[in-house]
Amino acid sequence: MSPASAPRAGALRPAVIAGTGSFAPERVMTNQDLQAIVDTTDEWIVSRTGMKERRIAGPGTATSDLASEAARRALADAGLAAGDVEMIVVATITPDYPFPNTACVVQDKIGATKAFCMGLEAACSGFVYAVETARNFIAAGAVTNALVIGAEKMSSILDWQDRATCVLFGDGAGAVVLKAAAPGERGILTASLGSDGSLTDLLLVPAGGSRKPATGGTVAAREHFLRMSGKEVFKHAVTNMVRAAQTAIARAGLQVADIDWIIPHQANLRIISAIAERLGMPAEKCIVNVQTYGNTSGASIGLALDEAVRDGRIRKGQKVLFVAFGGGFTWGAMVLEWAKGAEG
Ligand code: COA
Helix, strand or coil: HHHHHCCCCCCCCCEEEEEEEECCCCEEEEHHHCCCCCCCCCCHHHHCCCHCEEEEECCCCHHHHHHHHHHHHHHHCCCCHHHHEEEEECCCCCCHHHHHHHHHHHHHCCCCCCCCCECCCCCHHHHHHHHHHHHHHHHCCCCCCCEEEEEEEHHHHHHCHHHHCCCECCEEEEEEEEECCCCCEEEEEEEEEEEEEHHHEEEEEECCCCCCCHHHHHHHHHCCCEEECCCHHHHHHHHHHHHHHHHHHHHCHHHHCHHHEEEEECCCHHHHHHHHHHHHHCCHCCCCCHHHHHHHHHHHHHHHHHHHHHCCCCCCCEEEEEEEEECCEEEEEEEEEEECCCCC
């Protein structure tokens, strides 16, 4: 390695997840509730998606409110004061505003006055992208800690007249605190991220950006709501999530059998089952909460991680795999050695 490309002293430090937190709004919307809104049935939703209910935020609640509560819980779990946070990344496709970024709003709400703040938009892969981004800031020595949040108020971009999409999503937030690893700690081992921008049209909100700014016409045409070609998305999701998982596992020098837990993006139980099957991973190793939260997009992995850590399933020393897929298309996988709590 030439001196110019050699890492400087203290650089390339590993990062560990030092705390987790999550939050979901109180209001539960069941499949039965949806039957009163669109032409659907509990049987159709459960058999196609595994979802039974989801949480829906009230009109006075913004994504930053969900994010801030998850963040407070993650900071408490990590024993880190808000005033000591150095970097905040919020992954979301339902930001409070087109700009400024939602991380700035969260900074103000939680009092993280020292942090710099950025938003990250990678749809349902957002949490994995955001953790990988923060990990690299820590690895490079730019910061010693980071607060990473995936948060969504998906209900604000759903077309409640479109039964093919409105039954699938919910609101929530998941957060983690990353810290530079102490000697001997391993934490995040590897990641594999990818994108295919040629397939943008299969999953998007068509209007409201610079291509099609909001007009009376775009509102009337319901173009500010999420649109999705479900069948196409399904196929691409399975293929790319499996490939990303295999790449991240191989980069870590591990086999699929070495992974203790897989936390897939909670898009759909059938997608999760297909991924587990293709990876050759038993269903018992999948952390699944899609039945209670639906698809919370960028929030889903953080939310599922927090639940599994707090109920004692994920234990110190175990290998955990995150894998996600979303609009863009974007996908990503990450392998971690869990560094906190009781030994597994
Ligand atoms: N209730 C009842 N019927 C519904 C319905 C609903 N909520 N939504 C769609 N249907 C109907 C369709 O109109 C269609 O009827 P038709 O055959 O008369 O035209 C029929 O059900 C089958 O629709 P189809 O889209 O073929 O269903 P599917 O088996 O592909 O399942 C999804 C639909 C959306 C559940 C599935 O495609 C999927 O999960 N895709 C991936 C979505 C996803 O996870 N996206 C996020 C990735 S990050």
